[in-house]
Amino acid sequence: MTTQKDLVEIVATFPIIDSHAHPLLTNQKWYTYPIEAAFTEAANPALQDSTHTLAFKKGIQKLTKLSSKLYGPEISSPSSQLESLKTQRAHHSFEECCETCFKAPNVNIQCILFDDGLYGDYQSLESHVGLVEEVRRVVRIERVAEEILESLFFDENKNDHKSENEYLSRFEPLLQEKLVKLAKDDNVVAFKSIAAYRTGLNINTNKEENSKIEHALIEILKKARQHNNKSQTAQPQQSVRIDEKAVIDLVVNIGIKISSDFKKPIQFHTGFGDNDLNLLHSNPLYLRALIEENPDAKIILLHASYPFTRQAGYLATVYNNVFVDIGMIFPQISHYAQIQTLHEVISLTPTNKILFSTDGHHVPEVFYCAVVEARETLTKVLMEVIENGDLNIEEAIEIAKKILFFNANLVYNLSLTPKSVETATSSLDAEVNPIHAIKMIRNFRAKFVRVDWLDISNIHRHHVIPIERFEESTINSGVSAATVVQCLPYYGDEIVKNSLTATGEVLLKPDLKTLKPTVFPTQIRVQSFIVEKITGSPSELCPRLMLKRIVDNAYKEFGVKFLVGIESEFCVISKNDDGSFKSIDDSVYAASSALRCNSWISPALEEIAESLLKQDIVVEQFHPEASKGQYEMVTGPAPPLESIDNLVATRQTIYDVMAKYGHHATFLPKLYPDQAGNGAHLHLSLTTENQNSPNNDKLSKYEQSFIAGTLRHLRALCALTLPTTNSYKRLVVGCWAGSTYVSYGFENRESQIRICYRGGSYNFEHRFATAALIAAGVAGIKEGLDLSKIKAVECDPATLSDQERHAYGITERLPCSLREALDAFKKDNILQDALGKEFSRVYLCVKEAELTFAESLHSDDLLNILVSRY
Numbered sequence: 001m002t003t004q005k006d007l008v009e010i011v012a013t014f015p016i017i018d019s020h021a022h023p024l025l026t027n028q029k030w031y032t033y034p035i036e037a038a039f040t041e042a043a044n045p046a047l048q049d050s051t052h053t054l055a056f057k058k059g060i061q062k063l064t065k066l067s068s069k070l071y072g073p074e075i076s077s078p079s080s081q082l083e084s085l086k087t088q089r090a091h092h093s094f095e096e097c098c099e100t101c102f103k104a105p106n107v108n109i110q111c112i113l114f115d116d117g118l119y120g121d122y123q124s125l126e127s128h129v130g131l132v133e134e135v136r137r138v139v140r141i142e143r144v145a146e147e148i149l150e151s152l153f154f155d156e157n158k159n160d161h162k163s164e165n166e167y168l169s170r171f172e173p174l175l176q177e178k179l180v181k182l183a184k185d186d187n188v189v190a191f192k193s194i195a196a197y198r199t200g201l202n203i204n205t206n207k208e209e210n211s212k213i214e215h216a217l218i219e220i221l222k223k224a225r226q227h228n229n230k231s232q233t234a235q236p237q238q239s240v241r242i243d244e245k246a247v248i249d250l251v252v253n254i255g256i257k258i259s260s261d262f263k264k265p266i267q268f269h270t271g272f273g274d275n276d277l278n279l280l281h282s283n284p285l286y287l288r289a290l291i292e293e294n295p296d297a298k299i300i301l302l303h304a305s306y307p308f309t310r311q312a313g314y315l316a317t318v319y320n321n322v323f324v325d326i327g328m329i330f331p332q333i334s335h336y337a338q339i340q341t342l343h344e345v346i347s348l349t350p351t352n353k354i355l356f357s358t359d360g361h362h363v364p365e366v367f368y369c370a371v372v373e374a375r376e377t378l379t380k381v382l383m384e385v386i387e388n389g390d391l392n393i394e395e396a397i398e399i400a401k402k403i404l405f406f407n408a409n410l411v412y413n414l415s416l417t418p419k420s421v422e423t424a425t426s427s428l429d430a431e432v433n434p435i436h437a438i439k440m441i442r443n444f445r446a447k448f449v450r451v452d453w454l455d456i457s458n459i460h461r462h463h464v465i466p467i468e469r470f471e472e473s474t475i476n477s478g479v480s481a482a483t484v485v486q487c488l489p490y491y492g493d494e495i496v497k498n499s500l501t502a503t504g505e506v507l508l509k510p511d512l513k514t515l516k517p518t519v520f521p522t523q524i525r526v527q528s529f530i531v532e533k534i535t536g537s538p539s540e541l542c543p544r545l546m547l548k549r550i551v552d553n554a555y556k557e558f559g560v561k562f563l564v565g566i567e568s569e570f571c572v573i574s575k576n577d578d579g580s581f582k583s584i585d586d587s588v589y590a591a592s593s594a595l596r597c598n599s600w601i602s603p604a605l606e607e608i609a610e611s612l613l614k615q616d617i618v619v620e621q622f623h624p625e626a627s628k629g630q631y632e633m634v635t636g637p638a639p640p641l642e643s644i645d646n647l648v649a650t651r652q653t654i655y656d657v658m659a660k661y662g663h664h665a666t667f668l669p670k671l672y673p674d675q676a677g678n679g680a681h682l683h684l685s686l687t688t689e690n691q692n693s694p695n696n697d698k699l700s701k702y703e704q705s706f707i708a709g710t711l712r713h714l715r716a717l718c719a720l721t722l723p724t725t726n727s728y729k730r731l732v733v734g735c736w737a738g739s740t741y742v743s744y745g746f747e748n749r750e751s752q753i754r755i756c757y758r759g760g761s762y763n764f765e766h767r768f769a770t771a772a773l774i775a776a777g778v779a780g781i782k783e784g785l786d787l788s789k790i791k792a793v794e795c796d797p798a799t800l801s802d803q804e805r806h807a808y809g810i811t812e813r814l815p816c817s818l819r820e821a822l823d824a825f826k827k828d829n830i831l832q833d834a835l836g837k838e839f840s841r842v843y844l845c846v847k848e849a850e851l852t853f854a855e856s857l858h859s860d861d862l863l864n865i866l867v868s869r870y
Contacts, residue, residue, distance in 0.1 A: 020358075022115055039331055040056065042274070054336075062331075063369065064085055098364045114128070114135055136414070139179075148175055154224075176254055195269075220240060224240045265300050272328075282308075291321065291322060302357070304324060312324045323354075331373050401418075440515055449474070459490060465479070482505055483541075486506070490850060496846050499849075506530050510526045516616065519656040530542035554774060562686055564639070568667070569677075571630045571631075573629060587629070612649070612653055618635060633650060635647070668863075668866050686706055716827070776834075790809035
């Protein structure tokens with residue numbers, strides 16, 4: 001069921017197409033730009049009064065919070081928040097400010113349409129790529145016209161001294177030629193007019209007499225010459241300014257005709273701005289004649305036409321070619337006014353005709369504040385509309401997506417696909433800003449960073465990067481590696497036939513929120529996401545992204561959340577000179593004799609627990625287990641991805657500490673034929689936003705469906721959860737390994753799924769790979785499966801007769817071998833689709849190769865190899 005929380009999450013994170021903005025200033029100009037100007041159209045001397053506006057106070061609060069969170073601890077200020085912010089800002093470069101504002105987790109701008117028609121020192125459009133994925137150009141038609149007149153008036157090579165009344169005959173065809181050329185440019189997605197700033201929006205659609213236009217051109221030339229004389233420069237920049245109505249009308253009529261012919265929208269500045277415009281003449285109702293004269297032109301009314309918002313909504317309602325863009329009200333008016341204005345827009349304007357833009361300009365802080373405030377306001381307004389009964393939640397979510405992305409994508413013909421959580425590689429590590437991450441790294445006082453990943457055969461691998469190199473390059477660009485290294489077999493680094501070739505590379509992108517210390521005082525570790533090197537898209541062989549995708553989709557579709565805790569069993573052995581090994585003791589389950597005060601194992605286990613706690617991993621307990629030299633470390637619950645990251649770290653910590661004490665830890669499923677094996681017992685709890693009422697006082701509908709789905713796919717799951725030939729030696733009746741039958745039970749340790757009673761709540765213990773397990777369970781929820789055909793069993797199903805098992809609905813055995821499990825996996829299309837076809841194909845190739853290798857070796861030789869790997 002879709003909930004209000006879904007709406008909040010989508011509005012807060014959905015990618016944005018910023019339909020109208022201006023380039024950033026050059027680095028040098030950024031330092032001198034007054035941050036107060038980010039929240040107002042006022043200029044000196046009125047700028048100083050803007051600090052008393054609600055828009056300014058709101059914006060400064062947001063920037064102060066951003067600065068404190070991502071730049072580091074707040075620097076003390078002698079007076080105000082503004083001065084404090086300026087002080088902090090001065091301590092960081094332009095690049096750091098851009099990174100902080102554009103990469104903040106609640107920004108997520110995917111594409112910006114830039115009007116580059118402002119005069120001044122600005123960054124090129126291309127330089128913004130990296131801050132966002134895509135940039136496109138919006139052509140300001142008045143700027144094009146002014147550049148043509150500049151050339152006609154002052155370029156002696158083009159000016160053959162014809163009479164001044166012939167300027168029009170030369171200007172008009174040149175303007176048409178230039179605009180047609182620009183309209184043909186694929187990077188140009190729209191035209192724009194600032195007629196409101198010059199002579200107003202009351203455009204005359206009937207062309208003036210040539211004599212009147214020629215007279216207007218002469219007036220423009222006179223003003224340009226006066227400007228030149230004052231500046232004492234032969235060819236000063238921006239000496240020509242078109243502010244004669246006859247010429248503005250001509251430019252607009254030519255521009256809108258060409259935009260219509262080439263199906264490029266045309267934007268109009270409407271509503272408020274600086275004191276260069278006449279606000280009364282920026283009312284969009286003045287455009288009515290132009291709209292009717294050009295029915296095929298898509299006309300975009302910028303800035304919500306504030307304060308003429310209702311008039312803009314009216315035009316968009318009665319004319320199919322008019323759209324309303326809600327930029328600039330964020331962040332330049334108060335939050336209350338933003339809410340009121342957005343209500344006015346939505347109350348009248350068709351929601352498929354509302355576009356979003358930041359009107360970002362000059363400095364990155366404008367983009368940040370505009371997006372954050374817009375997301376907050378849109379959330380509040382949609383919530384109020386739902387409460388009033390005008391929309392349901394699903395409709396509100398669709399409207400939010402349209403406003404933020406899809407409407408602009410359609411109107412401007414961008415053909416973009418919104419990057420999802422899984423494909424947004426630029427935001428994979430968005431929860432921790434790289435600048436803040438560097439400060440975290442320095443606090444660890446380490447010299448090296450281990451960039452970790454886990455391959456398809458469950459081999460833990462990493463590259464060790466010097467701190468300096470990590471900060472300079474790896475933190476943003478990642479570590480390059482051959483694609484095939486993700487699918488090497490456990491027995492050696494060889495390319496498996498029919499899996500992958502040596503061609504192709506991936507990047508190991510650090511997930512900065514996983515930066516943690518290690519047992520080594522000079523090293524810290526970080527988990528990585530695997531992405532394609534060229535495209536930056538997620539690799540289908542990345543286990544972390546696979547798990548994240550499956551968990552995220554379960555929440556989006558069903559409101560289901562999971563917590564996972566792991567019991568890690570391992571054996572500690574001593575290796576002999578000849579390569580053989582022996583147990584460190586012959587203790588039994590929870591025996592105090594295994595942890596005497598004079599034993600080295602007790603301080604070793606304590607060191608493991610202490611190290612895990614320093615890594616923010618909850619340790620619930622540790623104790624001796626039932627096999628020789630066997631111990632168990634129980635780590636606390638966490639969301640699935642975090643929990644499995646913790647499992648990887650736990651195993652590596654156990655390996656490292658035991659090696660420090662001169663011994664070897666192994667997680668191999670079956671080390672001794674006559675002893676219990678090692679398991680990784682996975683405790684999983686399932687909750688929903690609106691929990692189904694249990695229909696039998698024990699399990700909710702979703703819980704039943706989840707278990708039923710897991711049981712249905714259990715045989716195929718074994719290909720992933722029992723992935724080696726050694727795994728099947730552990731499945732021995734009466735050896736604490738769970739049943740050899742597909743079954744479940746309440747507090748029954750000999751069933752494959754054990755439902756545990758915990759003070760009024762339930763969680764399930766599964767012995768499976770987490771991603772595959774959750775995918776199987778969610779498949780059961782999708783199909784609405786229940787447990788009516790299989791009953792909970794109170795004993796080991798292996799002790800029952802066939803007739804007794806049939807009475808419980810227990811009809812399938814677990815696979816007896818890896819070969820049998822792989823065959824089951826090959827037949828399970830639902831599970832393969834959930835995990836990904838490419839992953840499934842490569843996984844089967846690698847496992848087939850490992851199986852062939854295992855069958856070719858003597859059991860003792862194979863055991864030694866597996867002990868060294870696991």
